[in-house]
Amino acid sequence: MIAGYNTISMGTGRKEFNPKKERPGLEHYLKEAGQGTLQQIGGAGNVDEGVVGNFMAARFNKQAHLGAFLGMIDPQLRLKPSTRVEGACASGGLALVTGIKSVLSGSAEVVLALGVEVQNTVKAIYGADILAGAGWFQRRKEGHAYFFPGQFSDRAGVYFEKYGREKTRKAFARWYRNAVENARLCPTAQEYENKTADLEALALTEPNPKSFTDHLNVFDCSKVSDGASAIAIVTEEGLKRCGVAPNDAVEIAGIGHAADDLTALPADPARLDTVAHAVKIALESAGITAGDLATVETHDCFTIAGILGVEAIGFAPQGKGADFVLEGHTARDGKIPFNTTGGLIGWGHPTGATGVHQAVTIWEQLTGKAGAAQISIPAEKPYGLSINMGGDDRTVVAIVYKKSA
Amino acid sequence: MEYAERLSNVTVLGAAGKMGSGILLLTALEAADQMLKPGNREKHFVVNAVDVTSSALPELMKYIRTQVLKAAEKKTVLLRKLYADRKELIENSDIIDAYIDDVMGIIRPGTRIEAAYDSTLIFEAVSENAELKAKLFRQIDENNAHKPWFFTNTSSVPIGGLDKEAGLEGRILGFHFYNPPAVQKLVELITIASNSGEMKEFALQLAKNMRKVIVPSNDIAGFIGNGHFMRDALYGINQATALAKEMPLHEAIYAVNRISQDFLIRPMGIFQLIDYVGVDVVRFIMKVMNPYMANEDLHSPLLDRLFDLGVKGGQYADGSQKDGFLKYEKGRPVSVYNPDKGEYIPIVTFGSRVEAWLGELPGSAPAWKNLVKAPDKETLAAKVFDNYKTMGTHGALLALQYARRSREIGMKLVSDGVAATAEDVNTVLLTGFFHAYGPINDFVV
DSSP states (O other): OEEEEEOOOBSTTOTTOOTTSOOOOHHHHHHHHHHHHHGGGTOGGGOOEEEEEOSSHHHHSSOOOGGGGHHHHOGGGTTSOEEEEOBTBTHHHHHHHHHHHHHHHTSOSEEEEEEEEEOTTSOHHHHHHHHGGGSOGGGTTTSOSSHHHHHHHHHHHHHHHHHOHHHHHHHHHHHHHHHHHHHTTOTTSTTTTOOOSOHHHHHTOOOOTTTSOSSOOGGGBOOOOEEEEEEEEEOHHHHHHHTOOGGGOEEEEEEEEEEOOTTOOOSOTTOOHHHHHHHHHHHHHHTOOGGGEEEEEOOOSBHHHHHHHHHHHTSSOTTOHHHHHHTTTTSTTSSSOBOTTOHHHHTOOOGGGHHHHHHHHHHHHHHTOOGGGOOOOOTTOOEEEEEEEETTTTEEEEEEEEEOO | OOHHHHTTEEEEETTTSHHHHHHHHHHHHHHHHHHTSGGGTTOOOEEEEEOSOGGGHHHHHHHHHHHHHHHHHHTHHHHHHHTTTOTTOOSHHHHHHHHHHHHHHHEEEESOGGGGGGOSEEEEOOOSOHHHHHHHHHHHHHHOTTOOEEEEOOSSSOHHHHHHHHTOTTOEEEEEEOSSTTTOOEEEEEOOTTSOHHHHHHHHHHHHHTTOEEEEEOSSTTTTHHHHHHHHHHHHHHHHHHHTTTSOHHHHHHHHHHIIIIITTOSSOHHHHHHHHOHHHHHHHHHHHGGGOTTOOOOOHHHHHHHHTTOOOOBOTTSOBOOSSEEEETTEEEEEEETTTTEEEEGGGTHHHHHHHHOOOOTTOOOHHHHTTOTTHHHHHHHHHHHHHHHOOHHHHHHHHHHHHHHHHHHHHHHTTSSSSHHHHHHIIIIISOOSSOSSOSSOO
16 A cells, blocks of 8 residues: 545544534545545556545535546546445545455556545434434434444443543543643544643543433544545555655555344444454464554544443453553554544544545554654564444455565 | 323413423424333324414424424434334434434424313413413413423413412412523523322422423512513623713623623623513513512613513524613624613713723633633632622722612512522523622622
């Protein structure tokens, strides 16, 4: 993978964001991200195929058929093959997987992979309806007004019950603090300008079941975001064609892609089984263990998902993920830095773009392009992992990246 | 008659007015909440929105719809539970739409007073005219077989007098909202001796369900809110008139407005507040109250002058401020009226001169919007007033005098028996007028 590009994650928190004023739409973000990548690979003429990950433009923006926006990004992309893929919040991850398969199949040397979502077109209470499409619609009626916060609040409730509420809420607060502190190092992050002095105290605000969920407060949630990300997936031949130096590329070392039955309920709400499964396949296919990872971008749509992700990868046994976070191991100076530019809670969560954004972040870290957010990548741990989750642990794309030797 | 039954047929008189529309909204929301309770599904709820101005009713209904939408969006978590048995309502938007339909279905807009003949509860928010109010009450009561209760929103007319005039035998009380009712937390509750216990209990329950803060006031014209405001306003007007010996009247008005806003750390200066309420309304309320006041003349020749010159303040239908003592651009005062010249003088032409005369604000004086959010408001305010005591500037002196008069007015409301306690007076000023500290305090003396 080469030439990653993230637009700003736009929404509450950014000073440019004014919900009452007209804002850029899908076209703007697709163009900015697409052109940002094309500029780094010698232009659109080098691209064989395009793939666009998007979740719900059909409802947020009344717009379908996103594959055919490719030619708008650059006239040289007109008439080239282009596909839109959807797997809820894992749509970005599916765009990557689709691009990787094209490259592996030999049908393309260079694939432009994009992810995009523009969500701030509706108030949160209606956005919740739209995002609920990631769950089984037959279960929407019995769900919470804020459907997904409700689902993960239920998971948090079970985790509290099993492993203790106090330490877990503290771990949520620490997760939030890490997320915002990392976001402050990344100019495109939604929480880049967050000035709150005591983040953990703020995040410990008691959840209010009357206006929100039983076990989560708003600081436990990812952001409502507009944005796009792009990256190029290339063969070695493609790399040469684009004129990009090998040390500006990361190698895709392994993939785990799994989808579980949308109509099934989780066997144990205190576990992310599909994540665990996909990560296991990804690590095995890369021939490494979790100990070889230098950084992880995990899908922290909620703080509880962050902690369950830590456990699903295997960094901590079940019930100990909260302690692992509280001991500081997931911070940027910890054993295994997670979500180094803020993740979904700090950087933002333009749903269909998130999978691609995660890949761009790992690519930046492994190629030394992360700016103020750069962490050190030990020579003996040249790997990064991204986990992109769709719905309530239903579609998962896990990818292992390797720094080029 | 139990609570929900009492609310099953309500009439709001003067429903298209500024106060009436808010009262209509709150009443319709409360009736809908009762209707949605599991046991009440078969019951029928009606809220008649009666106003003589037929042309204002379509706008009224639009306003209500917009406000109900906002209310529904805020309480969707609860609404999903209330509509859990309606299988066809799945998404939040389905539920919000159903709730709007239910609330709007309760409201019957119209111009005819006859609508109130079937009501068990009547909210009255017509103009502050005691005769008109009594006449309406009598007419409704004579034609209504339910012995209805009358809740009047009067801010100044004594309830006992209305009760007698209309022959209601204690079926009336004062339920005084603050403007705008949908937002302001305060309700002044004025009961009279002949009110039944059941009626008082109902009023308290209703206010609680509407999430209002109740302050009881005795039945003395003006009650606590206007009892303080009218005297405070009169003091401000007189202070400006006295200052006009040293400077032109418009500069004096500007000076006192600044004293009562920035020096006293209130949300608005006194002249801006008079404009907000309406020069004509303030004048009228004084006129209503004055006959009840012994040894006191609640009357301002300056208000009369402005009224005669057609300078009335108040608000446009969209809520923006009309010109009164001050002229406004985008809600901010830009000029001050000089009745001697009959014209507005731009503040930029004299503002700095007045400010130099007043002297600087002490460094410890926060802006109202910061003070009101501070956890230690009283301590911060006390510090500012301590500074005034030693500064010796015109501004500091006038501010101290102003605050002391405000305190005196408050204490007199207690000694006259209008308010039961100093705390009640302070609560009215804090919640109804958004002051950051109560007028009855130790630090201004």
